[in-house]
Amino acid sequence: MSVKILIVGCGAIGGLFAAALSSVAKVTAFDANAENVRAINAQGLRIIGKIQHTARIEATDNLNMLKGTVFDTVIFLIKSKMTAAALAQLRPVLAGNPALVTLQNGMGNAEVLLSVPDAVVIRGVTMNAGRYVEPGCVESLIEGKTWLGPVRGSVERVRRLPNCSTKVA
DSSP, X not given: OOXXXXXXXXXXXXXXXXXXXXXXXXXXXXXXXHHHHHHHHHHOEEEEESXXXXXXXXXXXXXXXXXXXXXXXXXXXXXXXXXXXHHHHHTTTOBSOOEEEEOOSSSSHHHHHTTSTTOOEEEEEEOOEEEEEETXXXXXXXXXXXXXXXXXXXXXXXXXXXXXXXXXX
């Protein structure tokens, strides 16, 4: 798998996307919950509910572990109020110019990501629903569609993202 994706926030929705994308890309999760990170690294990311499986992904709560890593895409799936701080922490350690994607609830997330000069910024909406059960485990409640579109960049750049039931708007 040549596409490398960083999921920022591996809670309910972040966990669902990390697991789904792990079948078509190399996924790394950055999560502030050290207990969640330890469980994912030890036993995999377990998805329970209608569709059950265990995804083997790398997870870290240590920014130094990401230093110099080149990701094709960074997907933000954290609380909106944390976006600016997470972006500020990640910018110095990430290499290259990854596409920045927000699938977060709330206002202003894309605008925060647009603060990175020349970055491709993509925003979207998802109808997936999940619940964080315990460290390393997310329950899939609703498997819905996801739509993505460019805020800065081309529709072609959005189409290059790995497909895990997404629609390009």
